[in-house]
Amino acid sequence: xxxxxRNVDKTVGxxxxxxxxxxxxxxxxxxxxxxxxxxxxxxxxxIMAGLDRPSRGSVLIDGRxxxxxxxxxRSVAMVYQQFINYPSLTIYKNIASPLKVSGxxxxxxxxxxxxxxxxxxxxxxxxxxxxxxxGGQQQRTAIARALVKDAQLLLxxxxxxxxxxxxxxxxRTELQDIFQRREAIVVYTTTEPAEALMLxxxxxxxxxxxxxxxxxxPDVYHNPATLKVAEVFSDPPINYLDxxxxxxxxxxxxxxxxxxxxxxxxxxxxxxxxGIRSNHLFLFRLNAEDAEITAEVELSEINGSETFIHxxxxxxxxVVQDVGIHPRKxxxxxSVFMNPASLFVYDSSGTLIAxxxxxxxxxxx
Amino acid sequence: MAQIELNEIxxxxxxxxxxxxxxxxxxxxxxxxDGGAYALLGPSGxxxxxxxxxxxxxxxxxxxxxxxxxxxxxxxxxxxRNIAQVxxxxxxxxxxxxxxxxxxxxxxxxxxxxxxxxxxLEVADILDLTPDLKKKAAGLTxxxxxxxxxxxxxxxxxxxxILFDEPLTVIDPHLKWHLRRKLKEIHDQLQLTLIYVTxxxxxxxxxxxxxxxxxxxxIVQVGTPEELFENPxxxxxxxxxxxxxxxxxxxxLVGNVARVxxxxxxxxxxxxxxxxxxxxxxxxxxxxxxxxxxxxxxxxGIPVRIKxxxxxxxxxILTLTLEGQVVRARLPEDKAVPxxxxxVRFPPERTKLFADGRLVKRAG
Numbered sequence: 209x210x211x212x213x214r215n216v217d218k219t220v221g222x223x224x225x226x227x228x229x230x231x232x233x234x235x236x237x238x239x240x241x242x243x244x245x246x247x248x249x250x251x252x253x254x255i256m257a258g259l260d261r262p263s264r265g266s267v268l269i270d271g272r273x274x275x276x277x278x279x280x281x282r283s284v285a286m287v288y289q290q291f292i293n294y295p296s297l298t299i300y301k302n303i304a305s306p307l308k309v310s311g312x313x314x315x316x317x318x319x320x321x322x323x324x325x326x327x328x329x330x331x332x333x334x335x336x337x338x339x340x341x342x343g344g345q346q347q348r349t350a351i352a353r354a355l356v357k358d359a360q361l362l363l364x365x366x367x368x369x370x371x372x373x374x375x376x377x378x379x380r381t382e383l384q385d386i387f388q389r390r391e392a393i394v395v396y397t398t399t400e401p402a403e404a405l406m407l408x409x410x411x412x413x414x415x416x417x418x419x420x421x422x423x424x425x426p427d428v429y430h431n432p433a434t435l436k437v438a439e440v441f442s443d444p445p446i447n448y449l450d451x452x453x454x455x456x457x458x459x460x461x462x463x464x465x466x467x468x469x470x471x472x473x474x475x476x477x478x479x480x481x482x483g484i485r486s487n488h489l490f491l492f493r494l495n496a497e498d499a500e501i502t503a504e505v506e507l508s509e510i511n512g513s514e515t516f517i518h519x520x521x522x523x524x525x526x527v528v529q530d531v532g533i534h535p536r537k538x539x540x541x542x543s544v545f546m547n548p549a550s551l552f553v554y555d556s557s558g559t560l561i562a563x564x565x566x567x568x569x570x571x572x573x
Numbered sequence: 574m575a576q577i578e579l580n581e582i583x584x585x586x587x588x589x590x591x592x593x594x595x596x597x598x599x600x601x602x603x604x605x606x607d608g609g610a611y612a613l614l615g616p617s618g619x620x621x622x623x624x625x626x627x628x629x630x631x632x633x634x635x636x637x638x639x640x641x642x643x644x645x646x647x648x649x650x651x652x653x654r655n656i657a658q659v660x661x662x663x664x665x666x667x668x669x670x671x672x673x674x675x676x677x678x679x680x681x682x683x684x685x686x687x688x689x690x691x692x693x694l695e696v697a698d699i700l701d702l703t704p705d706l707k708k709k710a711a712g713l714t715x716x717x718x719x720x721x722x723x724x725x726x727x728x729x730x731x732x733x734x735i736l737f738d739e740p741l742t743v744i745d746p747h748l749k750w751h752l753r754r755k756l757k758e759i760h761d762q763l764q765l766t767l768i769y770v771t772x773x774x775x776x777x778x779x780x781x782x783x784x785x786x787x788x789x790x791x792i793v794q795v796g797t798p799e800e801l802f803e804n805p806x807x808x809x810x811x812x813x814x815x816x817x818x819x820x821x822x823x824x825x826l827v828g829n830v831a832r833v834x835x836x837x838x839x840x841x842x843x844x845x846x847x848x849x850x851x852x853x854x855x856x857x858x859x860x861x862x863x864x865x866x867x868x869x870x871x872x873x874g875i876p877v878r879i880k881x882x883x884x885x886x887x888x889x890i891l892t893l894t895l896e897g898q899v900v901r902a903r904l905p906e907d908k909a910v911p912x913x914x915x916x917v918r919f920p921p922e923r924t925k926l927f928a929d930g931r932l933v934k935r936a937g
Contacts (some may be wrong), residue, residue: 263770268602342617372616372772377817381892384655384881402885438879442886487887487906507588510798512816513862513903518750529887531862531905532780533802 209233209270209283211256211362211393219249225251226417229265233393237302238409240425242399243440249397249416253363253480256395258282285354286363291346291368293338299325299349300334324356327386343515345374351379355386362392366399372449373512380406401443405429435481437559444486444516446552447526452481458482458548463524464499466548471562475553480561483552486516486529490545498545501526505542508535519544575733575766577605577628578914582637584623591636597623598634599790605734607642608764610757612777615787616813622738624787629736630654641733657726659737661742663718665725667711671702674725675709681727683903696728699759720755727759734766741776746778753779774814786810802860808930811858817890817901820864821856821927831857831926834896836875841921844933853929861903863923866891867916868909876917882910893917 211233218226224442226248233239241249257266260321261322265481266275272566293302300321305316325331329483338346347367355360380403398404404411404425421433432438438446451460455476458466468475482508503519510533517528517536528544553562584598593599598620605611613621620811627639639647646654665674675696679689697703700720710721719740726735733737741749760767769780777784778798785795794806805811811819824831829845833836838857848855867874889910891902904910926931926933
């Protein structure tokens with residue numbers, strides 16, 4: 209099955225939720241919709257599902273216009289952020305419910321329910337009620353219900369956002385395996401860059417109801433076309449330093465001087481914004497050409513196996529991602545180092561001018 | 574501010590508890606030092622809310638005593654304990670101004686108005702609320718409201734401690750770090766005893782100087798964030814702290830070699846010696862970032878199969894199988910990933926041993 213959205217707009221009470229959406233999802237493809245909260249991801253999924261009708265434009269399935277066709281007549285399954293299950297039905301009956309309405313025979317229903325429950329590791333909970341399960345198990349049930357009927361379009365709206373981070377870790381890995389075994393078009397929304405990258409496939413970066421960039425997920429990560437895409441597709445947020453380029457040097461921040469070489473060589477003189485991801489700022493010098501940034505520590509945030517050190521370089525706020533758990537004291541002065549080869553360059557309109565070439569980044573970590 | 578002592582505390586919600594399984598808190602014997610920034614971290618159901626309620630006085634423990642600066646308060650209700658609490662959702666009077674909200678706890682205690690004024694102004698300044706003092710609380714953002722809740726705790730000079738119960742739940746992700754920073758600043762500046770309860774390791778590890786990890790009604794480890802990461806005392810801490818968690822492999826010991834199925838892994842001599850004396854089922858533990866991954870056979874390298882690669886952008890997580898067991902390794906963003914075979918090395922100084930879930934280590 210192929211799904212096409214053509215010139216789709218959605219306005220609600222005079223407010224634009226989606227604008228000029230043109231997308232083409234290939235049969236069997238894995239797709240990520242990446243955007244911040246309220247970017248329009250859920251609105252878009254609901255239109256794909258047939259839960260909402262676009263204000264303008266059309267939805268085509270295998271070339272056929274299905275814009276007004278209700279969700280019941282489409283082959284679609286959806287998983288929501290909240291764990292939505294029937295509270296009075298057992299887990300077994302919850303998973304079986306989409307098959308019951310399709311009139312499938314009981315032996316086949318039983319086989320499918322058990323197979324799907326096993327895949328999601330809830331096969332020993334089938335007699336329980338949803339309220340007796342943990343949040344993670346409830347969401348597994350909701351996912352099982354979406355998977356059991358083999359819909360051609362599988363939509364997942366931030367399915368892991370309400371789980372704690374250990375459960376998220378687990379389910380994220382399992383979902384990868386599950387998607388690989390499916391022939392459906394999978395569309396998965398998230399606010400998290402790492403989740404988007406893990407799912408791979410193709411990405412649609414969306415902001416304020418508009419598509420900012422599309423393409424294979426890793427390509428977009430390595431070449432974010434605008435400052436906005438780089439922001440949405442970096443966690444912690446990408447660091448920006450304003451700079452000015454003359455014939456031979458770029459001057460960044462207050463006192464950072466970088467000779468123009470490598471991908472920076474052909475920059476015309478003028479004003480630019482330089483972007484660098486937090487994992488490319490280091491607390492020690494790795495290469496002779498590394499530029500030094502002096503700053504004051506604002507906070508050390510500890511996240512999983514990393515320390516995010518928030519620093520202030522003369523009122524430019526930057527984040528350094530340090531591997532391991534090494535908090536620094538608030539207010540202490542530190543030097544951080546960056547390799548000019550890992551800088552993204554944006555012009556004054558916020559358009560990407562130069563990006564680091566793959567493999568140019570300093571090894572050594 | 575006060576030192577808080579939990580003396581042989583245990584709690585059961587059942588009238589006549591029969592065994593350890595009937596206890597929500599098993600045995601807590603611990604002192605919170607005056608002026609410390611502490612976090613109580615654990616998954617839901619671990620007993621942390623029970624413990625918080627015992628500290629604040631909402632709950633009387635079935636066993637043991639609670640002492641504030643040596644004074645027993647075990648049976649006293651919260652209002653007699655001089656405890657301030659900040660909850661998940663801001664608690665304040667929407668129709669009052671920010672100023673009146675901050676002044677409320679003091680006026681309630683009949684403090685003289687000139688002192689109220691100087692305290693309110695001082696606290697507003699610390700929390701960057703000065704420009705908002707005349708505004709009604711109702712119109713403010715969630716993070717400003719939560720700062721007012723915090724301010725209502727800070728404004729009293731007589732509080733023994735401030736307890737936080739998941740205070741950043743309602744705050745937008747990109748604003749959270751501002752509030753985390755604010756809390757740390759306040760702690761540094763005022764040297765208050767702060768106890769922060771959360772299931773979120775980012776918040777616990779960022780906020781606290783000392784983190785207590787709770788698991789199944791017990792405090793399994795108290796340590797700095799770095800200690801918890803580098804030297805987890807318990808397999809639960811190894812799993813819960815760090816992402817992904819520590820790898821654990823059941824093993825047996827022969828001399829200073831750990832045997833995992835048919836594979837030999839050389840351990841540090843001292844660890845092995847202690848391990849030979851330890852009782853219980855042995856497991857080897859290593860953090861994914863410390864596992865060395867090589868693309869070709871190397872001296873001491875153990876061949877493994879690569880099952881999956883997760884590119885997280887700033888790094889990659891490899892899922893490997895070693896003797897049929899899953900092991901995760903973490904690779905830097907720019908390091909090439911071998912095709913389907915790799916060789917891993919367990920650096921002895923980073924490889925831990927656990928017996929029945931507890932870290933094998935020197936006594937004391």
